[in-house]
Amino acid sequence: MKPTEPMPVRIKIASILRREILAGEFAPGEELSLTDLGARFGVSRTPVREALQALASEGLIQLRMNRGAIVQKIDDKFIMDHFEIRALLESEAAARATKHLEQLLPMAQLHRSMLERISTVEQEEFVAYNQTFHMSLWEAADSQRLTHFLMDLWNGSSIGKTTDGGEHRVKALREHEEILQCIFLKEPEKAREAMRKHLLRSMENILASYHNQ
Numbered sequence: 782m783k784p785t786e787p788m789p790v791r792i793k794i795a796s797i798l799r800r801e802i803l804a805g806e807f808a809p810g811e812e813l814s815l816t817d818l819g820a821r822f823g824v825s826r827t828p829v830r831e832a833l834q835a836l837a838s839e840g841l842i843q844l845r846m847n848r849g850a851i852v853q854k855i856d857d858k859f860i861m862d863h864f865e866i867r868a869l870l871e872s873e874a875a876a877r878a879t880k881h882l883e884q885l886l887p888m889a890q891l892h893r894s895m896l897e898r899i900s901t902v903e904q905e906e907f908v909a910y911n912q913t914f915h916m917s918l919w920e921a922a923d924s925q926r927l928t929h930f931l932m933d934l935w936n937g938s939s940i941g942k943t944t945d946g947g948e949h950r951v952k953a954l955r956e957h958e959e960i961l962q963c964i965f966l967k968e969p970e971k972a973r974e975a976m977r978k979h980l981l982r983s984m985e986n987i988l989a990s991y992h993n994q
Contacts, residue, residue, distance in 0.1 A: 809854035864984035876969035939983030941990020
């Protein structure tokens with residue numbers, strides 16, 4: 782199953798680099814090359830340049846004329862602000878999704894399949910599922926502007942250098958289960974709170990990783 786509206790390439794690239802910068806996988810001052818990133822992602826320079834422009838607008842990098850960018854130094858407050866804003870918006874999306882349950886049925890089936898194989902799910906499969914889960918909720922919120930705002934904040938699966946990948950997948954799947962139960966029971970406030978807890982735990986993963994530079 783794929784998201785109804787495919788995520789643009791520039792958004793995917795930005796989301797991967799955003800997570801890596803927030804998790805401290807690039808050191809402050811490290812150069813990001815247009816050529817190297819194009820080769821890494823198997824794309825032309827155009828979507829890479831667009832992704833870097835988005836990250837520069839957030840203060841994560843500083844652009845260099847026709848060469849790429851330099852990673853900026855961030856702190857705990859920067860990371861917390863990112864996740865708290867994302868939690869605020871995505872919690873609202875989860876609450877609104879309680880009004881459009883039929884749109885979530887295919888994703889709920891995918892989630893059930895993943896939950897049944899919870900101990901054997903590999904990271905690559907989980908990453909694709911995780912994107913589908915979140916994007917399906919955005920679309921079920923029935924607000925294009927909300928979806929676009931959330932795309933601009935998307936950082937993929939919040940796994941950092943100190944995160945146990947298998948443990949994170951199990952926790953995330955169980956948290957997704959709680960979110961879906963609240964949505965299908967048409968309990969918007971409980972759905973809102975379940976999503977908020979899910980994203981703030983992700984924030985703790987990224988903070989721990991950033992401190993481990």
